[in-house]
Amino acid sequence: MKRSMLIVFACLLATATLHADDAVLAYWDFQQVEGRVVTEKKGQFNGLLFNGPLPYVIGQDNNGPQTVIGYKSDSLAMMFNSSEQGDTKADYMSVGNADQLKLGQNDWTMTGWIKCAGFTADQTNHMFITTNAKTKGNGFSVIVLRQGHRSHGHLNVALKGPDGKEAVYLNSRTRIDDNQWHWFAIRVQNRMLSLWLDGNKQGQRDMGDIVTADPSAKLYFATRDGLRCPFNGALDDLLIYSKAMTARIDTKGDLLGGQLYENWKNGVLPDQP
Numbered sequence: 001m002k003r004s005m006l007i008v009f010a011c012l013l014a015t016a017t018l019h020a021d022d023a024v025l026a027y028w029d030f031q032q033v034e035g036r037v038v039t040e041k042k043g044q045f046n047g048l049l050f051n052g053p054l055p056y057v058i059g060q061d062n063n064g065p066q067t068v069i070g071y072k073s074d075s076l077a078m079m080f081n082s083s084e085q086g087d088t089k090a091d092y093m094s095v096g097n098a099d100q101l102k103l104g105q106n107d108w109t110m111t112g113w114i115k116c117a118g119f120t121a122d123q124t125n126h127m128f129i130t131t132n133a134k135t136k137g138n139g140f141s142v143i144v145l146r147q148g149h150r151s152h153g154h155l156n157v158a159l160k161g162p163d164g165k166e167a168v169y170l171n172s173r174t175r176i177d178d179n180q181w182h183w184f185a186i187r188v189q190n191r192m193l194s195l196w197l198d199g200n201k202q203g204q205r206d207m208g209d210i211v212t213a214d215p216s217a218k219l220y221f222a223t224r225d226g227l228r229c230p231f232n233g234a235l236d237d238l239l240i241y242s243k244a245m246t247a248r249i250d251t252k253g254d255l256l257g258g259q260l261y262e263n264w265k266n267g268v269l270p271d272q273p
Contacts, residue, residue: 023242023243023245024042024240025042025240026042026044026095026239026240027042027238027239027240028041028045028047028237029041029236029237030077030235030237036049037049038078038093040095044097045096045097045098045101045219046095046096047093047094047095048093048094048096049091049092049093077234077235078093078221078234078235079233079234080221080233080234080235091230092223093221094219095218095219095221098218101219101240103139103140103219103240104131106242106243107243107244108241108242109185109186109188109240109244109245110185110186110187110238110239110241111183111184111185111186111239111241111245112183112184112237112238113183113184113235113237113238114155114176114184114235115179115180115181115182115234115236116144116176116177116179116234117179117233118147118177118178118179119146119147119177123146123147124146124229124230125145125156125229126146126229126230126231126233127142127222127224127229127230127231128142128143128221128222128231128233128235129142129238130142130219130220130223131218131219140158140159140186141158142155142156143155143158144176144177144231144233151171153175153176153177153178154176155171155172155176155182155184155202156170156171156172157169157170157171157186157193157195159207161210167210168206168207170202171203172195172202173197173203174197182197184196187244187245188207188244191208192204192207193205193206221235
């Protein structure tokens with residue numbers, strides 16, 4: 001679908017997207033990278049690359065990754081641990097001032113793009129974001145489950161309590177280890193954890209009484225803590241919002257991301273509430 005089609009969708013959702021940017025806490029588009037510093041567009045949460053002074057970036061093809069509404073184009077993505085590019089290091093990115101995001105203290109939403117190839121049973125889980133500073137610590141983590149797990153290749157969102165044992169898990173219904181681009185959204189609203197993949201809601205879990213606020217929490221991409229669970233794949237257009245986004249608000253005004261519409265298929269807009 002051509003970019004002109006995106007303009008049509010943008011017009012249809014103009015009112016809904018009016019205040020979307022106001023809720024953005026952080027946005028990494030991986031377009032501005034100087035040395036090891038990955039610029040965060042809101043200016044407070046720049047990323048720092050480890051084990052390499054330069055990022056591994058990939059350009060999209062002419063069409064870009066297909067989404068439920070069309071195509072994404074004119075973009076670069078961050079490639080981590082790519083053997084195709086001769087990368088044998090444990091690449092990852094840490095985010096400064098991550099405690100200011102206050103994930104777990106309030107409602108929030110995270111959206112982004114992920115591309116991951118298959119992997120074997122002897123590889124660790126592919127973890128691409130975590131707020132756990134330690135193995136045992138409260139926070140959120142997002143991984144692609146490894147081969148041998150009953151849900152291998154599926155996207156997994158985990159919430160762990162302070163003891164590292166009390167946890168809530170939420171898996172996608174479909175696999176994403178196909179080396180194709182997938183759009184995801186994670187939302188916390190009124191102690192309810194929800195997951196979307198490619199525009200379709202995958203499920204939700206009650207977070208119960210698990211306390212997730214941790215002033216010392218750290219935020220990493222492509223690793224667990226800089227040593228374990230390296231991610232072999234690409235990430236792009238990662239956004240964190242300060243509120244629970246709804247179907248009335250698109251993730252970005254220019255529609256580079258997907259939408260938080262439940263069961264939105266074939267590019268057909270549902271009736272607006």
